[in-house]
């Protein structure tokens with residue numbers, strides 16, 4: 001029935017006087033004539049052209065032939081604003097222009113002198129327009145202050161140009177693993193709402209489908225690249241597409257944004273490096289200076305956490321670990337271990353008994369300091385039994401008698417064992433000890449050198465005594481070098497990962 005009526009309505013366009021018995025009630029006789037269309041005003045002509053008796057705006061332009069309707073799209077983007085990262089969206093202001101041909105609206109025959117019909121929203125409500133939607137939109141609206149900014153122009157051959165100015169907030173599922181050294185690709189997905197791809201095909205215009213305003217400014221990002229794609233999306237009963245199953249034509253406009261790291265470097269990375277460096281000041285304080293060393297440790301830790309939490313607030317709570325968090329963990333680790341180093345050194349400082357060491361190197365010092373008390377006592381006993389001389393061995397405190405102990409002996413480990421801190425013996429504490437390898441009876445054998453030592457069976461031990469204070473100072477001095485070196489190492493690894501992977 002409906003088909004008959006529409007066919008009839010169409011016929012009336014050409015045969016004005018034909019009158020069918022059946023359709024008389026529905027399609028009124030007074031279907032306005034299009035003859036001498038040039039004499040009508042634009043709106044009068046349009047109301048005749050798109051009159052209900054000859055134009056059904058619910059039907060596709062090609063409903064008679066069943067051809068595919070090609071809708072060409074282009075966009076002019078004049079504003080992109082990526083939101084704060086934790087919102088995972090961005091705002092886009094653009095002008096979307098669609099172009100298609102509606103043969104029913106071709107008016108060359110009736111109004112040869114008319115070059116164009118231009119109208120706004122009123123015109124849009126009279127003719128068929130494709131229904132597109134943005135599948136990743138959070139919100140969108142037509143823009144316009146007084147009335148919505150919609151513009152339609154119809155060319156004599158029925159080509160319709162439909163422009164609308166829109167703003168849209170679109171989702172962008174950012175991958176923040178490399179934050180803040182990340183690039184983000186965000187896209188605008190346009191899809192056909194009602195008609196499947198066998199009826200309506202969306203296409204980007206051949207050249208420059210998307211143009212960007214030259215005054216486009218992005219605050220936190222730089223626009224690296226953008227491109228467009230045409231595709232189809234599957235629609236079936238499951239995703240409730242009203243047009244039924246089939247492929248739906250879709251357009252995609254993607255742009256790649258690179259985050260500007262300048263802000264993060266100046267406001268996060270460099271300050272946190274300074275805070276970590278500040279925590280090393282503790283190694284230059286005496287091991288029993290608890291108050292200043294604890295204050296330093298805790299205040300650097302607190303200020304770093306404050307700094308980091310202000311950064312973390314801007315980020316979404318994703319489950320994976322981000323580059324900024326690796327940095328956070330690294331720095332926290334350094335500050336924390338500086339504090340732990342103090343606790344360790346201070347504990348040693350407060351010990352009473354001197355410690356006997358097989359050799360003065362990190363392995364034995366740490367071993368002896370980490371040995372539990374009981375085990376240490378047994379070790380002490382064992383040493384005393386094996387070598388009564390050792391109890392007489394002297395040691396000199398670096399803090400008091402630096403000059404008097406600075407033996408001119410060479411750096412070799414021989415009977416007279418001279419220990420000096422890295423990197424050189426200059427002005428650093430020297431611990432001189434007596435050996436008990438049996439050969440040496442007197443302390444005058446200073447000039448023995450390493451080669452002789454190697455002649456000795458290596459099993460003969462050289463024992464050294466260090467006071468707890470000396471050990472504490474020794475650890476502090478090592479830390480002064482070790483912590484910065486490790487931090488530099490951490491930085492090398494971190495920045496390599498960030499920039500090369």
Ligand SMILES: *[C@@H]1O[C@H](CO)[C@@H](O)[C@H](O)[C@H]1NC(C)=O
Nearest residue numbers: 226227228229230231252254
């Ligand atoms: C989209 O288009 C770009 C460039 O035109 C191309 O490199 C990319 O592979 C396309 N993507 C898809 C999914 O077709």
Ligand SMILES: *[C@@H]1O[C@H](CO)[C@@H](O)[C@H](O)[C@H]1NC(C)=O
Nearest residue numbers: 197198232233234245246247
């Ligand atoms: C939908 O598109 C896919 C690939 O783009 C194609 O393999 C498939 O046959 C299409 N389905 C229909 C119903 O057209």
Ligand SMILES: *[C@@H]1O[C@H](CO)[C@@H](O)[C@H](O)[C@H]1NC(C)=O
Nearest residue numbers: 196198199243244245246247
């Ligand atoms: C597309 O939709 C039309 C009706 O709108 C339907 O007849 C046709 O079968 C659909 N095409 C596909 C591939 O499902």
Ligand SMILES: *[C@@H]1O[C@H](CO)[C@@H](O)[C@H](O)[C@H]1NC(C)=O
Nearest residue numbers: 410447448449450451452453
């Ligand atoms: C000890 O070193 C000196 C020079 O430092 C050398 O002349 C001497 O031969 C060395 N002695 C032995 C036993 O190697």
